[in-house]
Amino acid sequence: MNRFVGIVGTADTKLEELLWLKSCLCRAGVDSMIIDTSTSIPVDDKQNEKVDISPLQIAGYHPEGADAVFCDERYKAISAMSIALTNFLHNSIDDIAGVIGIGGSGGTALVSPAMQSLPVGLPKIMVSTMASSNIAGYIGASDIAMLYSVTDFCGLNHISRSILSNAANMMAGSVNYMMPLVKTNKPxxxxxxxxxxxxxxxxxxxxxxxxxxxxxxxxxxxxxxxxxxxxxxxxxxxxxxxxxxxxxxxxxxxxxxxxxxxxxxxxxxxxxxxxxxxxxxxxxxxxxxxxxxxxxxxxxxxxxxxxxxxxxxxxxxxxxxxxxxxxxxxxxxxxxxxxxxxxxxxxxxxxxxxxxxxxxxxxxxxxxxxxxxxxxxxxxxxxxxxxxxxxxxxxxxxxxxxxxxxxxxxxxx
The missing domain is CATH 3.40.50.12030 (Uncharacterised protein family UPF0261, NC domain)
Structure with a gap:
């Protein structure tokens, strides 16, 4: 299997946007997979059919199992899914060419810690409604590129199509022309x-x-x-x-x-x-x-x-x-x-x-x-x-x- 770009977001609320990103990456010649980080068990067949990796699969990477993710408290569910996503990405690191995430405050808090744990130099883009505020906590000590979404994620419109297309093309350029980290012989x-x-x-x-x-x-x-x-x-x-x-x-x-x-x-x-x-x-x-x-x-x-x-x-x-x-x-x-x-x-x-x-x-x-x-x-x-x-x-x-x-x-x- 070719290395793929992970498109990460909650498909229960942002499936249209995730599918648009995948289509943009496809047009740019980049393989990608939608990683669904919804914190509720999917009941919509369309959601299950359209994503490549389901939230049940991701939640299974939590140390305490999927039950730790699919709980009644939103804050705990987001934190638990973030841990599960981190473990999934590390388990799949040899297959991942880059990660692009989308989210509001909850989605950004879920995806960005997992991105922070990835190696420096691996392309990471977070399209977020929070990117116009103080983003230090989302980036930490990593090389995440934050892109402000301008409009909220509530279905596609002419603004969001353009911004998500830009994000996909940025990722495609990073993947296609990536310069790997080459260590010098100097300490x-x-x-x-x-x-x-x-x-x-x-x-x-x-x-x-x-x-x-x-x-x-x-x-x-x-x-x-x-x-x-x-x-x-x-x-x-x-x-x-x-x-x-x-x-x-x-x-x-x-x-x-x-x-x-x-x-x-x-x-x-x-x-x-x-x-x-x-x-x-x-x-x-x-x-x-x-x-x-x-x-x-x-x-x-x-x-x-x-x-x-x-x-x-x-x-x-x-x-x-x-x-x-x-x-x-x-x-x-x-x-x-x-x-x-x-x-x-x-x-x-x-x-x-x-x-x-x-x-x-x-x-x-x-x-x-x-x-x-x-x-x-x-x-x-x-x-x-x-x-x-x-x-x-x-x-x-x-x-x-x-x-x-x-x-x-x-x-x-």
């Missing part, structure tokens, strides 16, 4: 960055790129999580976690916060890790009018029309030091936290709006009072700015020290 490193720490990361990549495949992650909420997923999957041999700004957003209501599980994977995997305070001088909000009232008298920098940056206070920096310190105490692998006392970002230096040495000292106090330093777990302070050559040189030095094979850095550069 991979993860680096976290933000615009205001880019000079630092660029310097490190220049030094590392000859011997390492440098994967950078934008610290915009899911960046660190995406990196840690690759750590969990064994894709990275080390991490230069220079930019931890997502933690500031997590603790102080910013819009780019990470999950509170940040750094847990580093502890679990004991991977060599160097961290720093990149962009902890700021919290991210949207447009100026979206800033909570309690913060209106703070110091701000307008990054663009959609992004406003707020300076963190000394008190907040102390809390950040404590929070990060407690996480580091769980890490028993080789870790170093390098603290740039000259400033945490391009905005945190003399004559820049976020320059506030008292905040830097407060962070240092919180971190040093919390971290139980050992031979494996150390804090290194430097008077230099995070974007300075001196800071990057220090990162390079400690990177070499904590890697499993001494001298690997010199061989790389």
């Amino acid at each position: 991979s490193l993860g680096l976290t960055m933000f615009g205001v720490t880019t000079p630092c990361i660029n310097q490190l990549i220049t030094e590392l790129n000859t011997g390492y495949d440098c994967l950078t992650f934008h610290a915009t909420g899911n960046g660190g999580t995406s990196m840690e997923k690759l750590v969990s999957d064994g894709e990275l041999i080390g991490v230069l976690d220079i930019t931890l700004t997502e933690i500031a957003d997590l603790l102080f209501d910013g819009v780019l916060g990470c999950p509170d599980t940040r750094l847990d994977v580093i502890a679990e995997k004991r991977i060599p890790w160097i961290g720093s305070a990149g962009a902890l001088d700021m919290i991210n909000f949207g447009a100026e009018e979206t800033i909570p009232e309690r913060y209106r008298k703070r110091t701000f920098v307008k990054h663009n029309e959609k992004v406003t940056l707020m300076r963190t206070t000394p008190e907040e920096n102390y809390q950040l030091g404590v929070w990060i310190g407690n996480k580091l105490n769980n890490c028993n692998g080789p870790i170093r936290f390098i603290l740039p006392e000259g400033g945490f970002s391009a905005l945190d230096c003399p004559e820049q709006p976020f320059y506030l040495p008292a905040a830097t000292r407060a962070f240092s106090d919180g971190l040093e009072k919390t971290v139980n330093q050992t031979e494996q777990r150390k804090i290194i302070k430097t008077p230099f700015h995070i974007n300075s050559p001196q800071f990057c040189s220090l990162v390079k030095q400690h990177f070499e020290e904590i890697m499993p094979h001494q001298g690997i850095f010199n061989e790389a550069v």
Whole structure:
């Protein structure tokens, strides 16, 4: 059997749309199968005849059997069917060329977790009524492409036909011209960055790129999580976690916060890790009018029309030091936290709006009072700015020290 695209949705309410997607993929020369994730046992013969894989078949992949899916509570049924779908897709992974899902709030919540569990690089498209809202929870650390449906799913119309056709053609292009992931012969490193720490990361990549495949992650909420997923999957041999700004957003209501599980994977995997305070001088909000009232008298920098940056206070920096310190105490692998006392970002230096040495000292106090330093777990302070050559040189030095094979850095550069 040829590999197929899985078209996933609830055929009891969206059969027309699922059939249209299948016809569009057929016209594009792509084999597909409709995977029905309805959470009620089908009684409509037309539904049973038109789908390729029935909800009963999918529900059978739940660890507790189909009865766990076909229950009276909608929330539990959706969650259970999502688990069953995840297991089905993994069991069929060698036959699947891509997955395209459709749904409203319930359907998107059902399909997207299963998509998130699939390998990076396998085409995934979710056509959803929820794609115009905050989609971070639906995408997670995966490479799902979200497409806003514009109209709701309630039978076909001239708008939905066009959008679903576009989605099918996007999938066909992805399948027909897919470039498989080809690993280099260089070991991979993860680096976290933000615009205001880019000079630092660029310097490190220049030094590392000859011997390492440098994967950078934008610290915009899911960046660190995406990196840690690759750590969990064994894709990275080390991490230069220079930019931890997502933690500031997590603790102080910013819009780019990470999950509170940040750094847990580093502890679990004991991977060599160097961290720093990149962009902890700021919290991210949207447009100026979206800033909570309690913060209106703070110091701000307008990054663009959609992004406003707020300076963190000394008190907040102390809390950040404590929070990060407690996480580091769980890490028993080789870790170093390098603290740039000259400033945490391009905005945190003399004559820049976020320059506030008292905040830097407060962070240092919180971190040093919390971290139980050992031979494996150390804090290194430097008077230099995070974007300075001196800071990057220090990162390079400690990177070499904590890697499993001494001298690997010199061989790389």
